[in-house]
Amino acid sequence: xxxxxxxxxxxxxxxxxxxxxxxxxxxxxxxxxxxxxxxxxxxxxxxxxxxxxxxxxxxxxxxxxxxxxxxxxxxxxxxxxxxxxxxxxxxxxxxxxxxxxxxxxxxxxxxxxxxxxxxxxxxxxxxxxxxxxxxxxxxxxxxxxxxxxxxxxxxxxxxxxxxxxxxxxxxxxxxxxxxxxxxxxxxxxxxxxxxxxxxxxx
Ligand code: 3PG
Numbered sequence: 085x086x087x088x089x090x091x092x093x094x095x096x097x098x099x100x101x102x103x104x105x106x107x108x109x110x111x112x113x114x115x116x117x118x119x120x121x122x123x124x125x126x127x128x129x130x131x132x133x134x135x136x137x138x139x140x141x142x143x144x145x146x147x148x149x150x151x152x153x154x155x156x157x158x159x160x161x162x163x164x165x166x167x168x169x170x171x172x173x174x175x176x177x178x179x180x181x182x183x184x185x186x187x188x189x190x191x192x193x194x195x196x197x198x199x200x201x202x203x204x205x206x207x208x209x210x211x212x213x214x215x216x217x218x219x220x221x222x223x224x225x226x227x228x229x230x231x232x233x234x235x236x237x238x239x240x241x242x243x244x245x246x247x248x249x250x251x252x253x254x255x256x257x258x259x260x261x262x263x264x265x266x267x268x269x270x271x272x273x274x275x276x277x278x279x280x281x282x283x284x285x286x
């Protein structure tokens with residue numbers, strides 16, 4: 085699925101935190117206008133699930149997923165609300181089993197070789213490398229490339245405008261995620277044009 089989506093979307097996954105539910109649709113529209121279509125809406129605020137449903141129904145072109153999923157219950161809730169992909173910051177047997185039963189695009193969060201192995205054994209060859217900068221960044225991803233040649237990563241955590249392209253240049257990186265494309269100041273000022281401009285540049 086990721087390959088299919090990436091044929092028509094930039095390999096960037098903004099990590100979105102919705103504080104005001106009214107922001108969800110204009111923010112998603114601003115990103116989609118800039119070609120950034122894979123949108124990870126986190127469950128870090130109580131508006132996450134509503135935001136997913138609204139974006140799914142009101143923003144053509146958006147591919148909306150759920151992030152910061154830490155339990156099977158949250159995964160099921162988000163899928164019922166329309167999430168098209170699921171991202172978790174780490175793995176647990178419960179999360180891996182729930183995602184396996186679902187069978188859709190799930191990015192398990194990994195930071196170590198053992199976690200890469202566990203997620204791969206559960207059938208997931210696309211994984212989120214988190215927290216990327218703190219867990220070894222580009223050097224760690226290069227080290228993963230040898231033993232895990234069949235696994236591709238979406239590094240997230242501590243990545244920004246200055247270095248996201250260095251990550252994207254790696255063969256085992258299929259997309260890069262983070263909050264730099266949705267700065268809190270631009271959202272609170274409702275400066276959607278600034279967000280589109282950044283998305284276009286990204
Ligand atoms: C995530 O959940 O992926 C990260 O918290 C995003 O990290 P960033 O804010 O450093 O981009």
